[in-house]
Amino acid sequence: MRQRVCVEDLAILLIEPSRTQRQIIIRLLSEGHILKIESVGSAAAALELMATYIPDLLISSFYLPDMEAPELFARMLEDPRLVEVPKMVISSEQHHDKLDAVRQSGVLALLPKPFDRDDLERALTVTLDYLEEEELELEDRDIADVRVLLVDDSRMARNHLSRVLEHVGIQHIDQVENGALALEQLRRHEYDLVVTDYNMPVMDGQALVNEIRGNPAYVHIPVMMVTSESDASRLSSVKKAGVSAICDKPFEVDQVRRLLRRMI
Numbered sequence: 001m002r003q004r005v006c007v008e009d010l011a012i013l014l015i016e017p018s019r020t021q022r023q024i025i026i027r028l029l030s031e032g033h034i035l036k037i038e039s040v041g042s043a044a045a046a047l048e049l050m051a052t053y054i055p056d057l058l059i060s061s062f063y064l065p066d067m068e069a070p071e072l073f074a075r076m077l078e079d080p081r082l083v084e085v086p087k088m089v090i091s092s093e094q095h096h097d098k099l100d101a102v103r104q105s106g107v108l109a110l111l112p113k114p115f116d117r118d119d120l121e122r123a124l125t126v127t128l129d130y131l132e133e134e135e136l137e138l139e140d141r142d143i144a145d146v147r148v149l150l151v152d153d154s155r156m157a158r159n160h161l162s163r164v165l166e167h168v169g170i171q172h173i174d175q176v177e178n179g180a181l182a183l184e185q186l187r188r189h190e191y192d193l194v195v196t197d198y199n200m201p202v203m204d205g206q207a208l209v210n211e212i213r214g215n216p217a218y219v220h221i222p223v224m225m226v227t228s229e230s231d232a233s234r235l236s237s238v239k240k241a242g243v244s245a246i247c248d249k250p251f252e253v254d255q256v257r258r259l260l261r262r263m264i
Contacts, residue, residue, distance in 0.1 A: 134257065168260060
């Protein structure tokens with residue numbers, strides 16, 4: 001059953017060091033009928049505020065006076081009350097490694113600077129899709145019986161993906177950090193779906209897909225890759241190896257729902 005969430009009901013915490021930028025973003029949010037907006041200028045101020053105020057969505061600039069957004073998200077992960085807070089990053093950063101750190105941190109959307117109202121509305125739609133819990137209805141089985149193996153070296157990314165899977169009704173989720181550990185799990189347990197990252201230490205996503213597709217015991221298992229990898233030739237190799245679906249990081253939650261419905 002879907003729990004409806006309206007954009008007007010969202011309580012947002014905005015972290016933006018620039019007073020001018022804060023005013024611009026607040027104006028755009030207000031034009032979208034969002035009125036519950038708290039704003040601060042630093043990560044420390046945000047953490048202090050979140051001691052008593054848990055937002056429905058955290059919107060943060062990448063560069064803050066006291067730390068960068070991925071470090072803030074890592075600190076939030078240490079607080080059980082803040083683990084499930086959806087996050088969005090606004091940044092003019094173009095460096096691949098910096099952007100990859102954001103994508104791996106489990107953000108719902110990554111908005112470039114400058115952005116317009118349409119960009120913000122699309123990002124808010126992604127947030128609403130994430131907050132709405134809609135259980136998948138399968139033709140021949142109960143979604144609660146589906147077993148998923150989640151493979152990602154980023155703890156933040158694993159937590160985010162796990163919450164998305166739980167929102168669609170999946171209850172049995174095992175998590176490991178790389179492809180080698182995933183193969184050990186596959187030898188011990190039966191799974192209906194493998195969700196994996198591409199870039200991981202020890203054994204990456206493509207090597208894992210090759211092992212799964214080359215083993216008669218696992219060849220039937222659907223594999224969905226959720227990755228920030230942008231190299232076209234690498235992704236082409238993954239597709240040829242037999243991956244069932246590929247999603248970008250950050251991904252649209254509704255897209256994941258559709259892919260899960262098709263694969264399981």
